Amino acid sequence: MRAALIQLRVSSGEVPAQRWMRVERMLSQLMGQCVDLILLPELWSVGFSNFAQYREAAEPLHGTTLLRLAPWARKLEAHIMTGSFVERCGSQYYNTSALLDSRGILTGTYRKIHLFGYDSQERQLLTAGSQTSEVLTSYGVAGMATCYDLRFPEQFRRMVSRSAEMFLVCAAWPKARAEDWELLCRARALENQSFLLACNTCGTCGGVEGGGHSMIVSPEGKILAQAGETEQVLVADIDLSETANFRARFPALRDRVCMS
Numbered sequence: 489m490r491a492a493l494i495q496l497r498v499s500s501g502e503v504p505a506q507r508w509m510r511v512e513r514m515l516s517q518l519m520g521q522c523v524d525l526i527l528l529p530e531l532w533s534v535g536f537s538n539f540a541q542y543r544e545a546a547e548p549l550h551g552t553t554l555l556r557l558a559p560w561a562r563k564l565e566a567h568i569m570t571g572s573f574v575e576r577c578g579s580q581y582y583n584t585s586a587l588l589d590s591r592g593i594l595t596g597t598y599r600k601i602h603l604f605g606y607d608s609q610e611r612q613l614l615t616a617g618s619q620t621s622e623v624l625t626s627y628g629v630a631g632m633a634t635c636y637d638l639r640f641p642e643q644f645r646r647m648v649s650r651s652a653e654m655f656l657v658c659a660a661w662p663k664a665r666a667e668d669w670e671l672l673c674r675a676r677a678l679e680n681q682s683f684l685l686a687c688n689t690c691g692t693c694g695g696v697e698g699g700g701h702s703m704i705v706s707p708e709g710k711i712l713a714q715a716g717e718t719e720q721v722l723v724a725d726i727d728l729s730e731t732a733n734f735r736a737r738f739p740a741l742r743d744r745v746c747m748s
């Protein structure tokens with residue numbers, strides 16, 4: 489499977505339309521590259537730290553993000569994990585990401601469970617999701633998660649208990665905690681013997697510098713590909729049979745003991 493992580497620069501001085509233009513340009517550059525799965529970061533259109541704009545930027549589930557990205561999924565014949573957007577549902581607002589299949593059809597959604605309350609208004613403005621998300625794709629079962637969720641191993645373990653074989657993570661993780669980012673991405677992959685694809689932002693939004701370093705981690709916790717600190721598309725090939733091979737060779741998941 490060939491994956492492409494669109495590490496987008498999200499800066500305060502820009503309007504979402506400018507980011508959309510760059511995203512669509514990067515998608516068009518993937519034409520002919522036989523990519524199977526594309527990931528975008530967390531709240532890339534509005535900008536994670538642009539809290540004052542959340543309400544105005546909110547959209548229904550089948551809103552702008554899905555409508556604009558679905559034709560790209562069809563054109564590129566690739567799954568697209570849309571990154572997250574502010575979803576409006578009745579009077580509630582969520583940090584929601586979606587997975588489109590290569591026909592542009594919505595196959596999975598995830599509402600961020602662990603909202604970030606430190607130096608952030610996310611927890612005041614949004615409602616937390618209450619369900620993990622495991623989506624059956626043509627490449628296996630994908631578990632979806634968002635940024636701060638990385639600090640909560642029980643969420644990833646639950647997804648593995650529900651058959652996840654890889655994790656798709658969108659993030660707006662700050663550079664100030666870049667070491668945590670790498671450590672947590674590798675730990676969640678290794679302890680769950682699963683591929684982890686994590687797409688982050690870069691650039692400075694609301695005074696917070698995005699850490700970049702989007703990465704693809706193997707089920708053995710090794711970084712297979714990693715972006716730098718600037719805007720780029722990280723493309724890498726993944727051998728998904730490694731998950732089953734490693735789980736058979738070193739069957740730690742089988743030795744789980746129920747602690748509750």
Ligand SMILES: O=C(O)CCC(=O)C(=O)O
Nearest residue numbers: 604635636660661662665
């Ligand atoms: O946990 C962290 O250090 C960063 C989390 C974050 O920025 C987020 O959830 O958007």
